[in-house]
Amino acid sequence: MKQYLALALAAISVSACAVVPQTAPAGILETEGDFSVTLERDWSRWPSQINADTTGEFITQDGVLLNRVHLVSIPDEGSLVRPRRGVEMPIYSEGASEFEVIEFVTSSLEMIGYHDVEAADIRPVDLDDQRGLRFALTGVWQNGLRVRGDVATLPHDDQLDVVLFMAPELHYYDALSAEVDGIIASINHGAD
Amino acid sequence: MIRRLMTLGAAAGFAISLSACASTNMEARVVGDRPMDLSTTEASLWYQTDQAEERLRASGRTVEDPALNAFVHGLICEISGPFCADLRLYVVDTPDFNASMAPNGMAVVNTGLLIRAETVDELAFVLGHEFVHFEENHFLERHAAIRNANITSSILGSALAAAGGGAFTSLTSLAAYSGAANFSQDQESEADSKGLDYAVAAGYSATAGAEIWSHFLAELSASDLDAVRNRRGGGILGTHPHIERRIEDLTAQAETLPSPEQDQASYRALIRPHLHTWLADHVVRQDHGATLVLIDRLSEQGTDLGVLLNARGRVLVLRGDEGDTEEALETFQTAATHDDAPADVWRSMAEIHRQAGRHADAAAAFQSYLDRAPDARDRALIESLIIDLTGTSS
Structure with a gap:
């Protein structure tokens, strides 16, 4: 009997380690990075522990294959792609130029299954009273699905804050684009 | 001790005899070949490559340049003769140096091969090499060799363990899989040799085979990455012979074959x-x-x-x-x-000037970039940078 009890306790302990998607309720969302955003409605939140390919967390409305907003603060010499042994990753370096940041994002996406990723409508933008960068993305997912996206990047301290929205071009991008604009505009670092 | 060694030897011999029963040798294919018995391993592998071809078609990774596709497909037909109708070409946008011809006729040529070839002759050699793999059913033979290695490793390991030689089981696995790797190396050597013959028969230079491998070897040797440098091949478990050996073999073979002058300019025009x-x-x-x-x-x-x-x-x-x-x-x-x-050249110069604090030079180079690329996707950013650098709008 003691053996069964010990086994049950062990199983419960192990299951407590499992991380699952959570609800991110409407309102202010403190991201795993060093900034917060404001959500108009409830989203599903995928913490970084269940994100196999990239660092940082996602929020999604319809599942990460249909739309995802990636929220992450990348440290100096850090990567957006989750490091793999023996594989060279695109690395962010503090002080990187706008062009290097764009290449960092596009080449990171190329490494996780997107291809023909191109940036467009590249423009400076003020976010949280700081100079940041916004650009649009187009690309193709590995199954041939055409995708679109929007990116906002903001250097902050020695990190690069990134909000990266990706969705299939057909329907899903347009359905959320305006709402994601609001999320990007709400980036806040609190009192530094 | 002697008795124990004899027992181990008998066990090993028994297992090797068993594995030898499974043949890896397949006959060369005939035009229009397709397995009719759907229960066979061969049919299963065809089905899998059919699926892979469907995924490749849908992936959007193929290069849709009609002239380029027509040229490479024409070259495949020159090399493969009557098998031309069995082969379907896909030029795939990836920088890896590779090409392949799957059992079902899916012929893949990477852009990483097209950019590295300097002449049609070099491309013809690689396509000849891949065609030999296709014609000789090497893919299926390799699958059979790996299957046999799995069986041999299991039987030999069990037999040795039963005979008290459990400590040697990892060595038996090594022996079994190195046998499969050697088999694969033999196939590569055969494909090099026969592939060069096919290219030469189609009128291309015999020196092209050694040349493209020499170029690639220089690239691998200069790599910053250990994993890439290690691709030079060879080793007990390597599936490809060492590239230096391939170059030596192809150079020796070319000495007795015609080597007409190669035309770099026309090939460059194709990929330009x-x-x-x-x-x-x-x-x-x-x-x-x-x-x-x-x-x-x-x-x-x-x-x-x-x-x-x-x-x-x-x-x-x-x-x-x-x-x-x-x-x-x-x-x-x-x-x-x-x-x-x-136009990127001017933007890159501007960036270097900007980082060095040479603001006027940077602004001028950014302006030159915009003059050459008026519809640039980063126009708004560049205009903003020019204002930052000069205090005036462009």
Whole structure:
């Protein structure tokens, strides 16, 4: 009997380690990075522990294959792609130029299954009273699905804050684009 | 002790005899071949490659350049003769140096091969090599060899363990799988040799085989990455022979075969529309040593220097070693003197000036970039940078 009890306790302990998607309720969302955003409605939140390919967390409305907003603060010499042994990753370096940041994002996406990723409508933008960068993305997912996206990047301290929205071009991008604009505009670092 | 060794030897001999019963030898295929018995392993492998072909078609990774596709497909037909109708070409946009012909007739040619070949002759050799794999059913034979290695390893390991030789089971696995690897190396050597014969029979130069391998070896040797340098081949579990040995074998074979003069210019004209994009795919990989070797070799022809030097400058900027920035600026400045220089050259020069605090030079170079690329996707950003640098709008 003691053996069964010990086994049950062990199983419960192990299951407590499992991380699952959570609800991110409407309102202010403190991201795993060093900034917060404001959500108009409830989203599903995928913490970084269940994100196999990239660092940082996602929020999604319809599942990460249909739309995802990636929220992450990348440290100096850090990567957006989750490091793999023996594989060279695109690395962010503090002080990187706008062009290097764009290449960092596009080449990171190329490494996780997107291809023909191109940036467009590249423009400076003020976010949280700081100079940041916004650009649009187009690309193709590995199954041939055409995708679109929007990116906002903001250097902050020695990190690069990134909000990266990706969705299939057909329907899903347009359905959320305006709402994601609001999320990007709400980036806040609190009192530094 | 002697008795125990005899027992172990008998066990090993028994297992090897059993594994030898499973043949890996398949007959060469005939035109229009397709397995009719759907219960066979062969049919299963065809089905899997059919599925892979469907995924490739839908992936959007194929290069839709009718002239390029028609040319490469025509070359495949020259090499494969009556098998032409069995082969379907896909030019795949990936910088890896590779091509393949699957059992179901899916022929894949990577852009990483097309950019590395300097003549049609070199491409013909590689296609000849892949066609031999297809014609001789090497894919299916390799599958059978690996299956046999699995069986041999299991039986031999169990037999030795039963005979008290459990400590040797990992060695038996090594022996079984190195046998499969040797088998694969033999196939590669056969494909090199026969592939060169096919290319020569179609009228291409016999020296092209050793040449393309020599170029690739130089690239691998210059790589910044251990994993890439290790691809030079060989070793007990390597599936491909060492490239140096392949070059020696192909050079020896070419001595007795015709080697008509090769035409670099016409081949470059074929890939010229893609050169800028394909080079960019290499640059972003950040294997600076290998990419510089590739660019410098392609530059030896003396054409396309605006595009090639632009790529070289970008590699130097990304590498960022001591002196690289200065050399990159000189490289971009030289690139800018060539008619084919992309507008990116001026933006890159502007960036170097900006980072060095030479604001007027940076603003002027950014303006030159916008003059050459009025619809640039980063126009709003560049205009903003010019204002920051000069205090006035462009």
